[in-house]
Amino acid sequence: MNLPIKNCIWCNSVLPLELQFEQLFSFKPLTFANICKECWQQILPYKEAGDTCRACGRAVNKSDVSYEAMQGIEDNFQFGFVRVSQTGFEEIFCYDCVRWLEVYPRTLLEHKAVLQYNDFFREWLYRYKYQGDFRLRLVMRDFLQEFYRNYVDYQWLILPSSPNSMRERGFNATAALLEAADIPCMCPFEYIGDGQKQAQKDRLSRLQMRQPFALSDKIFEKISQKIIVFDDVYTTGRTLLHAKSLLREKDQQEAYKADNISIIGVSLARDQQLKD
Numbered sequence: 001m002n003l004p005i006k007n008c009i010w011c012n013s014v015l016p017l018e019l020q021f022e023q024l025f026s027f028k029p030l031t032f033a034n035i036c037k038e039c040w041q042q043i044l045p046y047k048e049a050g051d052t053c054r055a056c057g058r059a060v061n062k063s064d065v066s067y068e069a070m071q072g073i074e075d076n077f078q079f080g081f082v083r084v085s086q087t088g089f090e091e092i093f094c095y096d097c098v099r100w101l102e103v104y105p106r107t108l109l110e111h112k113a114v115l116q117y118n119d120f121f122r123e124w125l126y127r128y129k130y131q132g133d134f135r136l137r138l139v140m141r142d143f144l145q146e147f148y149r150n151y152v153d154y155q156w157l158i159l160p161s162s163p164n165s166m167r168e169r170g171f172n173a174t175a176a177l178l179e180a181a182d183i184p185c186m187c188p189f190e191y192i193g194d195g196q197k198q199a200q201k202d203r204l205s206r207l208q209m210r211q212p213f214a215l216s217d218k219i220f221e222k223i224s225q226k227i228i229v230f231d232d233v234y235t236t237g238r239t240l241l242h243a244k245s246l247l248r249e250k251d252q253q254e255a256y257k258a259d260n261i262s263i264i265g266v267s268l269a270r271d272q273q274l275k276d
């Protein structure tokens with residue numbers, strides 16, 4: 001009997017039918033149905049190593065850190081990163097998060113990345129999201145499943161695509177990723193933005209963007225106390241913060257959820273580039 005030949009959905013090489021010895025002892029889950037070992041090894045789970053932003057996890061070059069207090073940041077933007085000293089202990093925040101701390105409470109900034117943002121990820125994002133290759137959602141399936149194991153008790157929420165993106169791509173990029181990984185999710189938000197892509201905006205217009213989402217009351221009532229808002233890529237944090245602040249506002253209006261919901265932002269990866 002001939003077994004059907006399967007190809008790697010990323011590089012198209014023929015997939016071996018049997019597990020190799022070293023794969024049995026790898027720390028990654030043992031599924032090789034979609035991508036080959038060479039491709040698999042290029043996808044690196046996010047690990048906090050060295051100095052990273054306490055809020056979003058971006059790598060911070062310590063030599064660039066400014067030791068000025070937050071109030072002084074306007075003069076120190078050329079450093080990119082600022083170390084903030086409050087109540088006797090110091091934390092490092094990246095350029096973007098320092099800006100957000102002026103507007104949002106610290107707790108709202110919490111973000112975790114599933115993967116490292118490397119060359120493979122950049123290329124994957126381009127082919128999946130911008131060229132709209134729907135099959136490539138499967139590349140991330142096992143990595144998302146692995147991450148999900150620690151967050152099964154959270155209510156996973158996704159954001160709506162703008163009508164323009166839906167028309168161009170034909171699918172919601174984040175919904176398709178979670179669905180492929182069997183992670184239940186819902187979208188309580190409605191898109192009311194201007195349809196311009198984040199990536200097309202310069203830094204100033206991204207900061208000034210108005211709230212692009214509205215929250216559906218009916219669905220909000222069904223949301224539990226522990227929430228993950230999931231997005232494919234974290235650029236400045238703007239999109240996730242819009243969604244999270246809307247949930248927080250709504251929660252504070254609702255007496256029955258007075259204990260305050262816990263909201264974490266999760267993305268597949270945190271873009272390391274400064275976008276100004």
Ligand SMILES: [Zn+2]
Nearest residue numbers: 008011036039
């Ligand atoms: Zn491959």
Ligand SMILES: [Zn+2]
Nearest residue numbers: 053056094097
């Ligand atoms: Zn940050």
